[in-house]
Amino acid sequence: MEPLRPLQERTKALSADQVRRFWRQGYLHVRGLLDGDTIAELRQEFDRVLAEARASGQFGNFADKSIADSEDHEVIALNQMCERSLSYHRLLYDNRIVDRLEDLMGSSIQLFHDFFLYKPPGHGGGVFWHQDNQAWQSLPPNNVTCWLALDDADADNGALHYIPASHRTTAGLEVDDDGRLVGIDQLFDAGDAHVVEVQTGDAIFHHCLTLHHSEPNESSRPRRAHSIITMQVGTRCGRRPPHNSRPPTAEKDHFPVCFGHPVMRSGSAS
Numbered sequence: 333m334e335p336l337r338p339l340q341e342r343t344k345a346l347s348a349d350q351v352r353r354f355w356r357q358g359y360l361h362v363r364g365l366l367d368g369d370t371i372a373e374l375r376q377e378f379d380r381v382l383a384e385a386r387a388s389g390q391f392g393n394f395a396d397k398s399i400a401d402s403e404d405h406e407v408i409a410l411n412q413m414c415e416r417s418l419s420y421h422r423l424l425y426d427n428r429i430v431d432r433l434e435d436l437m438g439s440s441i442q443l444f445h446d447f448f449l450y451k452p453p454g455h456g457g458g459v460f461w462h463q464d465n466q467a468w469q470s471l472p473p474n475n476v477t478c479w480l481a482l483d484d485a486d487a488d489n490g491a492l493h494y495i496p497a498s499h500r501t502t503a504g505l506e507v508d509d510d511g512r513l514v515g516i517d518q519l520f521d522a523g524d525a526h527v528v529e530v531q532t533g534d535a536i537f538h539h540c541l542t543l544h545h546s547e548p549n550e551s552s553r554p555r556r557a558h559s560i561i562t563m564q565v566g567t568r569c570g571r572r573p574p575h576n577s578r579p580p581t582a583e584k585d586h587f588p589v590c591f592g593h594p595v596m597r598s599g600s601a602s
């Protein structure tokens with residue numbers, strides 16, 4: 333897996349060491365990216381959108397159903413927050429985020445999609461081990477996610493676990509009909525995972541081939557997080573939204589995903 337942007341170029345917001353770390357381990361934890369006022373606004377907008385979604389029943393549940401006693405578990409997924417809320421739309425052009433993405437990906441950046449994940453206190457579910465690009469089949473497989481913590485997250489309320497450097501070796505892994513990786517236990521030792529504990533306002537950037545998962549939230553605290561998934565302009569995709577059709581067998585079957593996706597940066601901002 334090669335860096336998308338030459339490592340010797342001058343960076344905007346990340347240090348050269350952070351960029352190298354992202355490419356070495358497949359993810360990067362950035363502390364204190366968002367300030368308190370932004371967090372307050374995003375939480376308020378999340379409450380509003382969630383109330384609308386609950387009233388209409390228009391939300392998903394990403395909870396891993398294979399965990400014992402997980403019947404009541406919820407990981408409430410609200411897709412395309414950027415189309416439901418101006419505050420989330422503005423995040424797409426927030427230099428604190430986009431400058432860092434540019435340091436990782438170069439200056440041609442487009443939204444792939446975004447979603448909010450809420451693990452309620454006491455019965456928040458887990459998300460099974462996965463590699464994002466299994467669902468998307470993006471070509472080239474270069475999408476980068478910016479995961480924003482709207483709460484402190486630790487081992488008790490469902491922090492993310494990553495298998496370091498797995499983005500280098502995992503292209504072409506197989507999934508079953510539920511999207512679960514086949515033979516995961518033989519491929520990786522979950523004991524090697526890094527549990528990335530974060531504070532409110534932190535971000536984690538991860539590559540779309542990096543293996544990750546999160547555990548249930550059985551604490552008395554919420555775990556709210558927002559993922560902005562980005563791609564380079566010109567990326568093609570093997571699955572039509574909601575990205576759960578059968579994957580294509582030939583490269584020519586991948587279709588462009590540029591239409592209707594906001595460009596977040598084209599050419600370097602000063």
Ligand SMILES: O=C(O)CCC(=O)C(=O)O
Pocket residue numbers: 449459464477479490491492544545546557559
């Ligand atoms: O927030 C989580 O627990 C899972 C998020 C995730 O898998 C992602 O953003 O790719």
